[in-house]
Amino acid sequence: MKITNKIPIEHPAFQLKLGSGFLLLIALIFFFDEDGFLSALLPAVLMHEMGHVLAMLFFGARPIRLSATLSGLEIDYSGAINEKQELATALAGPAAGIIFSLLCAGLGRCWESEYLMMCSGLSMVLNIFNLLPALPLDGGRALGFMLRFLLEEKAANSLLRGIGLITALTLTAFGLYFTARGFGIALFAAGIWLFIAQTNRACK
Secondary structure, three states: OEEEEEOOOOOOOOEEEEOHHHHHHHHHHHHHOOOOHHHHHHHHHHHHHHHHHHHHHHOOOEEEEEEEEOOEEEEEEEOOOOHHHHHHHHHHHHHHHHHHHHHHHHHHHHHOOHHHHHHHHHHHHHHHHHOOOOOOOHHHHHHHHHHHHHOOHHHHHHHHHHHHHHHHHHHHHHHHHHHHOOOOOHHHHHHHHHHHHHHHHHHO
16 A cells, blocks of 8 residues: 655545546456455455555544545645654554454354354454565565665665566466465465555666
8 A cells, every 4th residue: 555645735635536447446356256255355445455545644634635546545745744753654554454364263153153253354454465575565665665764765675676566476476376276366366466556666
C-alpha cells in the first residue's frame, strides 16, 4: 500500500476511487469464489488499512482519498508527517493485520469456526507478504525510510531497487517451484506482480 501527501485542505472530504481493473478482479473472484475466499479476505484488507488510517490520525494527518487499482491500494492524506511517523504508519497496517489474524485464530479455535480460521490465515499471509522488502509494499516503504536515514538518498534508492528486484525474483522462483508441485499459482502470480512493479519503477 502506498501513502502520498497532498497539499493541506481545511476540511477535505474523503473519496473512494475504484479502478476498472480492480473492480474486474473483484468480480472474477466473486464469480469463481465457492469457498468464501472473498468474504474472508475483505475483513483482512479492511483491518490492514484501518491500521494505516489510525496511525495517520494519531500523527495529525487526515486521509482524504483511498484509490484501489491492480497496482494496489493508495492513500492520499492532508497534513504533514515526518519520515519517522511515516515509518510507523507504514508498519501500522501489517501490525494491525497480524493482531487481527491472531485474534481470529484464537476465536476460531474456541468457536470451531472455519470462517474465522480462514480469516486468520488470509490475514497472516496478506500482512507477511506486505512486509517483504520491496516497493510498493509496506516492508519496502519501511526499508526505504531506514536506508535514507543511513545513506544518501540516491544510494538508498538504488539499494532499495536492488533489494526489491531480488525479493521479486526469489518470490517468483519459489512460486514456480510450488506451482510445479501442484500447490497453485498464487505465490507465482504474486512474484510476477511484484517483479512487474519493480521493473516499472526502474523505468521511471
